[in-house]
Amino acid sequence: MSTWHDVGAADEFIEDEPRAVEAAGLPVAVFRVGEALFALHDLCTHERVPLSEGFVEDGCVECPLHQGLFDLRTGEARKAPCVKPVQTYPLRVADGRVQIQVLPQVVATT
DSSP states (O other), X not given: OOEEEEEEEGGGOOTTOOEEEEETTEEEEEEEETTEEXXXXXXXXXXXXXXXXXXXXXXXXXXXXXXXXXETTTOOEEETTOOSOOOEEOEEEETTEEXXXXXXXXXXXX
16 A cells, blocks of 8 residues: 655745655655656665755756766666666645655665
8 A cells, every 4th residue: 555645735846946855754856847746766876965956957857966867757867877766756736735655665665
């Protein structure tokens, strides 16, 4: 069974301003690109730096430390030195509120 966690009002998430939130005790970065919202684990897989502090362009976030890139849709590493994908989380907007789904096995292993 999964759980949805409320992380804020949808209109609080601004394009080009990644936002760090917490869902089930996990650090999550939320990104807005146009009308779309994306949620990634908020730590680079290369050097545990917050991706919420990164630069967003062309559907990717750039790690602020080594400029590796991650695809916002899939979490796929797109540019070295990052090679391992970052965890993505399902996200929905319900009644104007952003909710992130965290699966129990993710909470147990992260």
